[in-house]
Amino acid sequence: MEEQKSRNYFIDKSFQNKFIIKFASIVVISSLVIGSVLFFLLKHFTLVSTQNIHSVAPMNPSTFLLPVIMETVSIIIALTGFSIIFITIFTWHKIDGPLFRFNKELAKLKEGNLKVNFTTRKHDQLKELSVSLTDMSAVLIGKHSELKKKVAELKDCLQAAGGNKEAALKKADELEEVLNYFKV
Secondary structure, three states: OOOOOOOOOOOOHHHHHHHHHHHHHHHHHHHHHHHHHHHHHHOOOOEEEEEEOOEEEEEOHHHHHHHHHHHHHHHHHHHHHHHHHHHHHHHHHHHHHHHHHHHHHHHHHHOOOOOOOOOOOOOOOOHHHHHHHHHHHHHHHHHHHHHHHHHHHHHHHHHHHOOOHHHHHHHHHHHHHHHOOOOO
């Protein structure tokens, strides 16, 4: 299969959006927890600061560091959020793209078309699944060919034998043996 450049990065938009939101919420919540823990831990300490040469004033570090902590946490949340969205969109495309194609090929298989193509693009994930599905398709094609051959032999046997029940029963047993391959 020739490599195709897909332009649709949102294959399953609702699932992809839920995934991004869940992942980003974990980062936001953990950043807020870390900022809050730092804020409350620093509340119990005292910091000495000089405002000019003549006065020394004790300060609560949480009051002094709160703007710095909030700014740092905000920057981390923003950068991480954009990174998560960017990475998720492009990484998810390598997973959902093959799943989308597999679904289309499986629909063809369901309709009886055994000549389906489960190949993936060069950088896609799920290559092992692709190989397994391709192998399954090849086995089904082989069994289908074997069934066609056995049916043709049975027809020839019935036409040639006229009344020879033994040969016809033997061919029917061979046909049944091929059919028994399938677990239904």
